[in-house]
């Protein structure tokens with residue numbers, strides 16, 4: 543295990559305190575990226591071209607994506623040729639810096655603008671990615687910040703979805719606006735916005751279906767939700783959060799492209815990065831779209847939804863190799 547990192551100068555920009563970084567390290571310890579980079583540097587501690595070639599294969603294998611991986615490797619190769627690295631440890635340190643630099647621009651937290659009242663968050667994404675769970679976690683977060691939150695059960699396709707949202711609402715003391723199963727999703731969310739307004743709520747978070755009979759049908763429904771909201775508030779929704787399952791791989795790229803085209807996306811949430819997720823898809827998304835990554839899901843409890851922190855994330859992903867674990 544390489545221990546060099548501990549003796550290096552701190553990065554520019556205030557590093558997060560140790561207590562804030564620990565959960566990231568713990569939750570990202572089993573990721574494929576962590577394991578494979580550690581194995582690579584253990585197997586190949588010598589600084590040479592083939593280390594870089596293998597590193598590129600490792601990054602691609604962990605879903606970092608072909609374009610981002612080759613850009614990262616080429617920038618390291620140029621520095622290797624200029625003899626900037628004394629050993630493999632310094633190369634790893636440079637990789638860490640490049641990975642942080644790739645994510646810094648997208649580490650933009652979601653700020654609830656109090657002038658937009660209620661601030662409307664529309665949650666979108668394909669089925670099973672974690673939309674409803676993330677809404678529950680967000681409701682808790684906003685409520686703890688002192689915001690009055692209302693949830694809209696806009697996934698009317700599955701009856702169980704409304705129940706799932708109500709359970710989260712009850713657990714957190716947050717009201718849920720719902721209609722009968724198979725109601726029109728746009729009208730549920732329209733009613734919810736009206737009632738959030740009349741109650742003077744600060745935040746309205748709307749759930750949506752992840753799957754309808756056809757993918758085109760889903761995109762049409764989302765477009766309709768947007769059209770209907772605009773009738774009440776020309777700027778609503780104020781945030782469209784696309785939820786991506788961190789275990790999905792490169793399919794995340796085509797999902798993001800589709801949702802971006804159909805309704806526009808203002809921020810991303812990448813869930814399920816705990817456990818044995820590969821971990822690299824976050825870099826691929828940052829490189830391809832540059833969309834703000836608002837939150838990441840590092841587990842199933844409310845505290846496990848964390849505001850995205852580029853440095854804590856990269857250090858968590860490389861913890862095994864950096865020797866910080």
Ligand SMILES: Nc1nc2c(ncn2[C@@H]2O[C@H](COP(=O)(O)OP(=O)(O)OP(=O)(O)O)[C@@H](O)[C@H]2O)c(=O)[nH]1
Pocket residue numbers: 667668669670671672673674675676697703751752753813814815816817838839840841842846
């Ligand atoms: N380990 C882990 N599990 C998560 C995370 N986020 C969500 N899940 C789990 O993912 C599963 C699906 O979550 P849902 O919130 O129901 O997903 P959804 O996008 O609403 O799904 P549909 O309503 O079918 O479109 C649940 O079992 C969640 O507990 C996370 O960050 N980590």
Ligand SMILES: [Mg+2]
Pocket residue numbers: 673674675697703749752
């Ligand atoms: Mg759901």
